Amino acid sequence: MENFVVSARKYRPATFASVVGQRHITSTLKNAIERGQLAHAYLFCGPRGVGKTTCARIFAKAINCQNPQHGEACNECESCRSFNEGRSLNVHELDAASNNSVDDIRNLIEQVRIIPQQGSYSVFVIDEVHMLSAAAFNAFLKTLEEPPHHAIFILATTEKHKIIPTIISRCQIYDFNRIRVEDGVEYLRYIATKEGVEADDEALNLISHKADGGMRDALSMFDKAVSFCGNKLSYKDVAATLNVLDYDTYFSATDMLLAGRYVDALMLFDQVLSRGFSPQVFISGLNAHMRDLLMSKGPAISLVEFTGSLVERYKEQAARCDEAFLFGAISLLTEADGKIRQSSNQRLLVELGLMKIAGLGQKKNDEVASLSLEVDVPLPELQPAQQPTSAQQPAPVAQPAPQPAPQPVAQPVAPQPTESAPVPQPTPAPQPAPVVEERPAEVVAPRVATPRSRRMGMSIGALLSEEVNTKAKGEVHDVVEEVDPNCEAKLTAIKAQFVEILSKGRMRYVPVFETMTVSDRVVRVVVPSRELFEEIMRDKLEWLKEIQKLAGLKCSIDLEVIVNEAVRIARPITIEDRLRHLVGKNERLKEMIETLVLDAE
Numbered sequence: 237m238e239n240f241v242v243s244a245r246k247y248r249p250a251t252f253a254s255v256v257g258q259r260h261i262t263s264t265l266k267n268a269i270e271r272g273q274l275a276h277a278y279l280f281c282g283p284r285g286v287g288k289t290t291c292a293r294i295f296a297k298a299i300n301c302q303n304p305q306h307g308e309a310c311n312e313c314e315s316c317r318s319f320n321e322g323r324s325l326n327v328h329e330l331d332a333a334s335n336n337s338v339d340d341i342r343n344l345i346e347q348v349r350i351i352p353q354q355g356s357y358s359v360f361v362i363d364e365v366h367m368l369s370a371a372a373f374n375a376f377l378k379t380l381e382e383p384p385h386h387a388i389f390i391l392a393t394t395e396k397h398k399i400i401p402t403i404i405s406r407c408q409i410y411d412f413n414r415i416r417v418e419d420g421v422e423y424l425r426y427i428a429t430k431e432g433v434e435a436d437d438e439a440l441n442l443i444s445h446k447a448d449g450g451m452r453d454a455l456s457m458f459d460k461a462v463s464f465c466g467n468k469l470s471y472k473d474v475a476a477t478l479n480v481l482d483y484d485t486y487f488s489a490t491d492m493l494l495a496g497r498y499v500d501a502l503m504l505f506d507q508v509l510s511r512g513f514s515p516q517v518f519i520s521g522l523n524a525h526m527r528d529l530l531m532s533k534g535p536a537i538s539l540v541e542f543t544g545s546l547v548e549r550y551k552e553q554a555a556r557c558d559e560a561f562l563f564g565a566i567s568l569l570t571e572a573d574g575k576i577r578q579s580s581n582q583r584l585l586v587e588l589g590l591m592k593i594a595g596l597g598q599k600k601n602d603e604v605a606s607l608s609l610e611v612d613v614p615l616p617e618l619q620p621a622q623q624p625t626s627a628q629q630p631a632p633v634a635q636p637a638p639q640p641a642p643q644p645v646a647q648p649v650a651p652q653p654t655e656s657a658p659v660p661q662p663t664p665a666p667q668p669a670p671v672v673e674e675r676p677a678e679v680v681a682p683r684v685a686t687p688r689s690r691r692m693g694m695s696i697g698a699l700l701s702e703e704v705n706t707k708a709k710g711e712v713h714d715v716v717e718e719v720d721p722n723c724e725a726k727l728t729a730i731k732a733q734f735v736e737i738l739s740k741g742r743m744r745y746v747p748v749f750e751t752m753t754v755s756d757r758v759v760r761v762v763v764p765s766r767e768l769f770e771e772i773m774r775d776k777l778e779w780l781k782e783i784q785k786l787a788g789l790k791c792s793i794d795l796e797v798i799v800n801e802a803v804r805i806a807r808p809i810t811i812e813d814r815l816r817h818l819v820g821k822n823e824r825l826k827e828m829i830e831t832l833v834l835d836a837e
Contacts (some may be wrong), residue, residue: 238699239407240456242456243427243453243455243456243457243458243459244451244456245432246457247427247430247455248290249287249290249294250294250311250320251308251311252265252266252291252294252298252307252308253293253308255287255291255294256287256415256419256420256423256449256451257286257287257414257415257416257419258291258411258412258639259289260287260413261287261410262291263411264525264753265291265295265298265307265375265410266298266306266307266308268305268307269295269298269299269307270304270306270771271827272305274299274357274388275385275388275407275408275818276389276409277380277383277389277390277391277400277406277819278292278295278388278389278390278391278407278408278409278410279365279391279393279396279403279404279408279410280292280390280391280392280393280395280410280412281394281396281409281410281412281802282394282411282412282413282414282452283412283449284394284415284452284453285395285447285450285451285454286412286449286450286451286649287412287451288393288412289361289363289390289392289689291412291809292359292390292392293319293327293361294309294389295359295390296319296325296326296327296359296361296388297309297315297316297319297320297324299356299357299359299388300319300326300352300354300355300356300357301313301315301316301318301360302314302315308685310675313807314354315354315355318354321707322332324354324355325353325354325518326352326355326357326358326359327358327361327694328344328347328355328358328360328361329361329362329363329471330344330360330361330362330363330367331363331364332362332363332366332367332368333363333364334369335367336367336369336371336372337369337371338371338372338375340371341368341375341376342375344360344362344376344379345358345375345376345379348360348379348383348387349384350383351384352386356386356388357386358386358387358388358389359388359389360387360388360389360390361390361392362389362390362391362392362473363392363610364392364393364394365391365392365393365399365403366394366395366396366398367398370400373399373402374401375647376403377403377406377670378645380403380406380407381406386659391403391405391407396409399683404539408780409624409807412438413449414448414450415449415451415454415812416449417441417445417541417542418539418541419445420443420444420451420454421437421440421441421444423451424440424443424455425440425455425661426440427455427458427489428440428458430467431462432467433467433468434467434468435467435468435469435764436469436470436471437545437546438471438483438545439469439470439471439473439474439697440445440469440476441542441546442471442475442480442482442483443457443458443461443474443478444831445541445542446478446480457478458640460475460478461473461474461477461478464477479512479513479525479723481513481517481521482720483525483546483549485508485524485526486521487506487525487549487553488504488530489501489504489505489525489590490522490524490525490526490553490557491553492504492594493565493590493593493594493596493597494556494557494561494597495597496594496597496598497594498594498595501590501591501593501594502587502590503589504760505518505587506654509583514582515576515583515585516573516576516577516582518586519569519572519573519576519586519589519776520573520621522569523566523569523570523573524783526562526565526566526569527566528540528542528550529554529557529562530562530563530566530593531558532550532551532553532554532560533554533557533562533801535689536552537551550589555765560591560596561596561597561833564593564596565593565596568589568592568593569589569593572585572586572588572589587744595815603737612705614670670753671768708726719791720790720791723756723757723787723789723791723793724754724755724756724757726787726788726789727754727757727759727783727787727789727793728754729787730783730786730787731749731752731754733786734752734782734783734786735749735750735751737782737786739816743814745772748761748762748763748768748772750785751762757791757792757793757794757798758794758795759793759794759795759796760794760796760797760798761795761796761798762797762800763797763798763799763800764797764799765771765799766799769797769799771798772795773797774796775803779795780793780794780795783795
């Protein structure tokens with residue numbers, strides 16, 4: 237049986253051109269070789285599995301090649317053959333993770349003095365150089381700064397910040413990038429073709445995305461998927477092999493949340509848990525999915541690391557998602573993801589986040605429904621039926637302007653002058669066409685006063701007033717708000733009476749409403765604390781109802797509460813006020829005070 241070689245070793249790049257996703261590195265190294273501008277020390281930094289050691293070996297082979305071609309090794313000379321067969325004496329590799337002491341560096345310094353027997357340079361590749369001890373770094377400084385002319389050092393590390401500055405300052409630094417998903421998919425497709433494996437784009441995309449920018453990890457996952465699936469890699473099988481949530485789960489969850497179906501979303505989350513996935517995996521994956529949907533709206537789609545048909549699916553779902561919904565979902569998921577590690581009930585935390593996001597989706601649907609409902613509301617009739625029309629309504633009558641008092645039904649054509657065009661006096665023979673044309677002009681003003689359109693921007697007090705007037709009149713659809721020109725005077729007149737009423741049962745609010753001011757239909761009060769503000773706002777409807785009833789108003793009014801902590805209440809509640817309040821509730825208390833001759837203090 238032939239020995240199996242993993243793809244990461246079998247398809248390890250042997251030339252600069254075959255290195256995946258590091259063109260800025262390979263181009264610089266090739267140009268340096270062509271021009272003979274070789275430094276004595278290089279530092280290769282970057283994530284795992286992106287080609288640091290591979291580029292170091294290709295560079296070592298190329299600088300010792302006897303017939304280099306545009307910075308690449310020829311792979312035909314003796315030096316290249318010995319390197320490919322693993323018997324070259326010009327390349328020395330040291331694993332600093334297990335050889336990190338001062339003695340190991342001393343042995344390396346002794347080897348540096350030996351002149352190469354074949355080729356021009358001795359290349360010393362030190363992998364995981366950040367693992368060297370502080371003493372080993374210090375022992376290496378002098379040799380790294382002034383090595384022999386035939387010695388070249390290549391230091392490779394995944395944690396550049398752990399290397400002391402004196403080492404970094406002596407090297408040319410090359411930062412390797414994470415391999416993009418597109419480049420990873422392309423290279424995996426090349427390997428699949430070489431191995432005779434049939435794979436769809438979504439399967440290769442899933443492998444590359446799961447590798448998180450590491451080509452070595454992607455090739456290891458590819459070998460695992462081939463072992464499980466055989467010569468045909470399907471998306472479902474690869475997802476099951478790698479134990480990752482498939483994209484369909486996140487697409488389905490987003491559709492449910494967008495429609496406000498939180499019960500279906502919770503059931504889907506339960507299925508995810510039953511498959512063995514942790515709540516954190518689901519919530520982080522859903523958060524990333526929402527982010528990709530947001531990026532898919534507009535030119536930012538280039539930031540989405542997907543290819544093929546998957547990009548079209550993201551575009552299609554992103555078109556159905558509102559930006560406000562996506563922003564809110566990402567905010568909630570990010571907050572839950574930060575709390576989930578410390579949570580004692582991770583499942584409940586995720587479920588609560590899903591219900592909140594479903595609330596955002598339901599709110600969006602309600603707004604769309606309300607807009608469509610407003611469009612479908614039929615226009616009210618202003619006149620009795622004089623001519624038969626196709627869209628004639630039954631007899632509810634609405635007044636054309638909010639200012640005048642409502643007119644009786646028997647006089648529909650006698651409104652007060654408003655901004656709408658006045659109704660001309662009837663001609664000897666009324667014509668059907670003018671009547672039809674005049675109706676839309678007269679309907680403009682009452683249309684604004686229909687319940688649905690008015691309620692969108694009305695205050696709470698106005699809604700309460702409208703509700704009371706509607707019930708009193710027995711009308712449901714066509715309500716016209718009355719305007720009292722003496723509203724401000726009436727509100728000012730009842731100020732003292734209202735304060736007197738409060739002193740009998742709500743002594744706490746007496747100092748607040750003693751400073752009450754009125755402007756048009758708005759009652760303003762100033763409170764010294766946020767707590768008192770919230771307390772008054774909780775009972776705002778009750779306050780407005782009492783003030784309206786006391787002033788005898790039918791028009792809507794509003795209550796504005798201003799918090800000013802720098803201003804104290806003009807008259808604090810005294811002990812006499814408290815005593816007067818207690819005596820008012822219990823007359824026998826007054827008898828006890830007179831009998832015992834008690835003082836208020």
